[in-house]
Amino acid sequence: MLGFSRRGMARGSALLAAGTLFAMASWSLAAEKPPLAIKGYDPVAYFTDGRPVRGLPDIEYEWDDHRYRFSRAEHRELFKADPVRYAPQFENFCAMALSKGELVEADPENWLISGGKLYIFGKPGGPELFQKNLSENVYKANQNRALVPGN
Structure with a gap:
Protein backbone atom coordinates (compact mmCIF):
# COMPACT_ATOMS: atom_id res chain seq x y z
CA MET A 1 0.00 0.00 0.00
CA LEU A 2 1.23 3.46 -0.88
CA GLY A 3 1.73 5.81 2.01
CA PHE A 4 0.59 9.41 1.55
CA SER A 5 1.01 12.06 4.17
CA ARG A 6 -0.54 15.48 4.32
CA ARG A 7 2.91 17.03 4.42
CA GLY A 8 4.02 15.09 1.34
CA MET A 9 0.85 16.01 -0.51
CA ALA A 10 1.23 19.67 0.46
CA ARG A 11 4.85 19.67 -0.72
CA GLY A 12 3.82 18.01 -4.00
CA SER A 13 1.02 20.52 -4.51
CA ALA A 14 3.39 23.41 -3.85
CA LEU A 15 5.91 22.05 -6.37
CA LEU A 16 3.16 21.54 -8.94
CA ALA A 17 1.90 25.09 -8.40
CA ALA A 18 5.42 26.52 -8.66
CA GLY A 19 6.06 24.58 -11.85
CA THR A 20 2.79 25.76 -13.34
CA LEU A 21 3.57 29.40 -12.49
CA PHE A 22 7.05 29.08 -14.00
CA ALA A 23 5.63 27.59 -17.19
CA MET A 24 2.98 30.32 -17.41
CA ALA A 25 5.56 33.06 -16.83
CA SER A 26 7.87 31.58 -19.49
CA TRP A 27 5.00 31.31 -21.97
CA SER A 28 3.93 34.88 -21.18
CA LEU A 29 7.44 36.24 -21.78
CA ALA A 30 7.72 34.38 -25.08
CA ALA A 31 4.27 35.57 -26.16
CA GLU A 32 5.22 39.19 -25.48
CA LYS A 33 8.31 39.16 -27.70
CA PRO A 34 8.06 41.91 -30.35
CA PRO A 35 7.59 40.81 -33.97
CA LEU A 36 10.58 40.23 -36.20
CA ALA A 37 11.39 43.19 -38.44
CA ILE A 38 11.96 42.78 -42.19
CA LYS A 39 11.76 38.99 -41.99
CA GLY A 40 15.03 38.79 -40.08
CA TYR A 41 17.20 40.62 -42.60
CA ASP A 42 20.02 42.84 -41.37
CA PRO A 43 19.00 46.48 -42.04
CA VAL A 44 22.58 47.74 -41.81
CA ALA A 45 23.85 45.30 -44.47
CA TYR A 46 21.91 47.15 -47.16
CA PHE A 47 24.12 50.17 -46.46
CA THR A 48 27.44 48.46 -45.71
CA ASP A 49 27.33 45.38 -47.97
CA GLY A 50 25.06 46.82 -50.67
CA ARG A 51 22.79 43.78 -50.56
CA PRO A 52 20.21 42.04 -48.37
CA VAL A 53 21.77 39.70 -45.79
CA ARG A 54 19.90 37.52 -43.32
CA GLY A 55 20.53 38.36 -39.69
CA LEU A 56 21.32 35.83 -36.97
CA PRO A 57 18.92 34.95 -34.14
CA ASP A 58 21.68 35.43 -31.55
CA ILE A 59 22.45 38.99 -32.73
CA GLU A 60 19.22 40.90 -32.13
CA TYR A 61 18.17 44.31 -30.93
CA GLU A 62 14.68 45.53 -30.04
CA TRP A 63 13.67 48.96 -31.28
CA ASP A 64 10.33 50.60 -32.05
CA ASP A 65 8.30 47.51 -31.07
CA HIS A 66 10.25 45.22 -33.43
CA ARG A 67 13.15 42.78 -33.16
CA TYR A 68 15.92 43.46 -35.65
CA ARG A 69 18.49 40.81 -36.52
CA PHE A 70 22.04 41.44 -37.68
CA SER A 71 24.64 39.42 -39.55
CA ARG A 72 27.46 40.85 -37.42
CA ALA A 73 27.70 42.39 -33.97
CA GLU A 74 29.23 45.51 -35.52
CA HIS A 75 26.04 46.04 -37.50
CA ARG A 76 23.98 45.81 -34.33
CA GLU A 77 26.15 48.49 -32.74
CA LEU A 78 25.77 50.78 -35.76
CA PHE A 79 22.01 50.31 -35.62
CA LYS A 80 21.87 50.98 -31.87
CA ALA A 81 23.74 54.25 -32.40
CA ASP A 82 21.33 55.49 -35.09
CA PRO A 83 18.28 53.24 -35.69
CA VAL A 84 16.36 55.91 -37.63
CA ARG A 85 19.14 55.93 -40.24
CA TYR A 86 19.08 52.18 -40.84
CA ALA A 87 15.49 51.04 -40.27
Whole structure:
Protein backbone atom coordinates (compact mmCIF):
# COMPACT_ATOMS: atom_id res chain seq x y z
CA MET A 1 0.00 0.00 0.00
CA LEU A 2 1.23 3.46 -0.88
CA GLY A 3 1.73 5.81 2.01
CA PHE A 4 0.59 9.41 1.55
CA SER A 5 1.01 12.06 4.17
CA ARG A 6 -0.54 15.48 4.32
CA ARG A 7 2.91 17.03 4.42
CA GLY A 8 4.02 15.09 1.34
CA MET A 9 0.85 16.01 -0.51
CA ALA A 10 1.23 19.67 0.46
CA ARG A 11 4.85 19.67 -0.72
CA GLY A 12 3.82 18.01 -4.00
CA SER A 13 1.02 20.52 -4.51
CA ALA A 14 3.39 23.41 -3.85
CA LEU A 15 5.91 22.05 -6.37
CA LEU A 16 3.16 21.54 -8.94
CA ALA A 17 1.90 25.09 -8.40
CA ALA A 18 5.42 26.52 -8.66
CA GLY A 19 6.06 24.58 -11.85
CA THR A 20 2.79 25.76 -13.34
CA LEU A 21 3.57 29.40 -12.49
CA PHE A 22 7.05 29.08 -14.00
CA ALA A 23 5.63 27.59 -17.19
CA MET A 24 2.98 30.32 -17.41
CA ALA A 25 5.56 33.06 -16.83
CA SER A 26 7.87 31.58 -19.49
CA TRP A 27 5.00 31.31 -21.97
CA SER A 28 3.93 34.88 -21.18
CA LEU A 29 7.44 36.24 -21.78
CA ALA A 30 7.72 34.38 -25.08
CA ALA A 31 4.27 35.57 -26.16
CA GLU A 32 5.22 39.19 -25.48
CA LYS A 33 8.31 39.16 -27.70
CA PRO A 34 8.06 41.91 -30.35
CA PRO A 35 7.59 40.81 -33.97
CA LEU A 36 10.58 40.23 -36.20
CA ALA A 37 11.39 43.19 -38.44
CA ILE A 38 11.96 42.78 -42.19
CA LYS A 39 11.76 38.99 -41.99
CA GLY A 40 15.03 38.79 -40.08
CA TYR A 41 17.20 40.62 -42.60
CA ASP A 42 20.02 42.84 -41.37
CA PRO A 43 19.00 46.48 -42.04
CA VAL A 44 22.58 47.74 -41.81
CA ALA A 45 23.85 45.30 -44.47
CA TYR A 46 21.91 47.15 -47.16
CA PHE A 47 24.12 50.17 -46.46
CA THR A 48 27.44 48.46 -45.71
CA ASP A 49 27.33 45.38 -47.97
CA GLY A 50 25.06 46.82 -50.67
CA ARG A 51 22.79 43.78 -50.56
CA PRO A 52 20.21 42.04 -48.37
CA VAL A 53 21.77 39.70 -45.79
CA ARG A 54 19.90 37.52 -43.32
CA GLY A 55 20.53 38.36 -39.69
CA LEU A 56 21.32 35.83 -36.97
CA PRO A 57 18.92 34.95 -34.14
CA ASP A 58 21.68 35.43 -31.55
CA ILE A 59 22.45 38.99 -32.73
CA GLU A 60 19.22 40.90 -32.13
CA TYR A 61 18.17 44.31 -30.93
CA GLU A 62 14.68 45.53 -30.04
CA TRP A 63 13.67 48.96 -31.28
CA ASP A 64 10.33 50.60 -32.05
CA ASP A 65 8.30 47.51 -31.07
CA HIS A 66 10.25 45.22 -33.43
CA ARG A 67 13.15 42.78 -33.16
CA TYR A 68 15.92 43.46 -35.65
CA ARG A 69 18.49 40.81 -36.52
CA PHE A 70 22.04 41.44 -37.68
CA SER A 71 24.64 39.42 -39.55
CA ARG A 72 27.46 40.85 -37.42
CA ALA A 73 27.70 42.39 -33.97
CA GLU A 74 29.23 45.51 -35.52
CA HIS A 75 26.04 46.04 -37.50
CA ARG A 76 23.98 45.81 -34.33
CA GLU A 77 26.15 48.49 -32.74
CA LEU A 78 25.77 50.78 -35.76
CA PHE A 79 22.01 50.31 -35.62
CA LYS A 80 21.87 50.98 -31.87
CA ALA A 81 23.74 54.25 -32.40
CA ASP A 82 21.33 55.49 -35.09
CA PRO A 83 18.28 53.24 -35.69
CA VAL A 84 16.36 55.91 -37.63
CA ARG A 85 19.14 55.93 -40.24
CA TYR A 86 19.08 52.18 -40.84
CA ALA A 87 15.49 51.04 -40.27
CA PRO A 88 13.27 50.72 -43.34
CA GLN A 89 11.01 53.71 -43.82
CA PHE A 90 7.70 51.89 -43.53
CA GLU A 91 8.59 48.98 -41.25
CA ASN A 92 7.70 45.68 -42.93
CA PHE A 93 5.55 47.22 -45.66
CA CYS A 94 5.97 47.98 -49.35
CA ALA A 95 6.75 51.65 -49.93
CA MET A 96 5.18 51.66 -53.41
CA ALA A 97 1.92 50.08 -52.22
CA LEU A 98 1.76 52.53 -49.32
CA SER A 99 2.11 55.43 -51.76
CA LYS A 100 -1.09 54.10 -53.36
CA GLY A 101 -2.88 53.80 -50.01
CA GLU A 102 -2.44 50.02 -49.81
CA LEU A 103 -0.81 47.95 -47.10
CA VAL A 104 1.28 45.12 -48.58
CA GLU A 105 3.94 43.11 -46.75
CA ALA A 106 7.37 43.76 -48.26
CA ASP A 107 9.93 41.24 -49.44
CA PRO A 108 13.34 42.40 -48.13
CA GLU A 109 14.98 41.12 -51.32
CA ASN A 110 13.33 44.05 -53.16
CA TRP A 111 14.89 47.24 -51.86
CA LEU A 112 16.18 50.69 -52.62
CA ILE A 113 18.35 53.20 -50.79
CA SER A 114 17.57 56.76 -51.78
CA GLY A 115 18.50 59.91 -49.95
CA GLY A 116 20.15 57.78 -47.27
CA LYS A 117 16.84 56.01 -46.51
CA LEU A 118 16.00 52.31 -46.91
CA TYR A 119 12.79 51.41 -48.72
CA ILE A 120 11.58 47.84 -49.19
CA PHE A 121 8.99 46.60 -51.67
CA GLY A 122 6.55 43.76 -52.22
CA LYS A 123 7.59 42.97 -55.80
CA PRO A 124 10.83 43.03 -57.82
CA GLY A 125 9.59 45.95 -59.96
CA GLY A 126 8.80 48.09 -56.91
CA PRO A 127 12.12 49.92 -56.61
CA GLU A 128 12.16 50.96 -60.28
CA LEU A 129 8.52 52.06 -60.21
CA PHE A 130 9.05 53.98 -56.96
CA GLN A 131 12.04 55.84 -58.43
CA LYS A 132 10.12 57.01 -61.51
CA ASN A 133 8.41 59.67 -59.41
CA LEU A 134 10.47 59.42 -56.25
CA SER A 135 9.60 62.64 -54.43
CA GLU A 136 5.85 62.26 -55.07
CA ASN A 137 5.88 58.57 -54.06
CA VAL A 138 7.79 59.33 -50.85
CA TYR A 139 5.34 62.13 -50.07
CA LYS A 140 2.27 59.94 -50.71
CA ALA A 141 3.68 57.01 -48.72
CA ASN A 142 4.36 59.33 -45.79
CA GLN A 143 0.83 60.72 -46.06
CA ASN A 144 -0.49 57.13 -45.80
CA ARG A 145 1.80 56.18 -42.91
CA ALA A 146 -1.27 56.02 -40.63
CA LEU A 147 -2.21 52.77 -42.40
CA VAL A 148 0.83 51.07 -40.87
CA PRO A 149 -0.26 49.30 -37.66
CA GLY A 150 0.91 51.08 -34.54
CA ASN A 151 1.08 54.52 -36.15
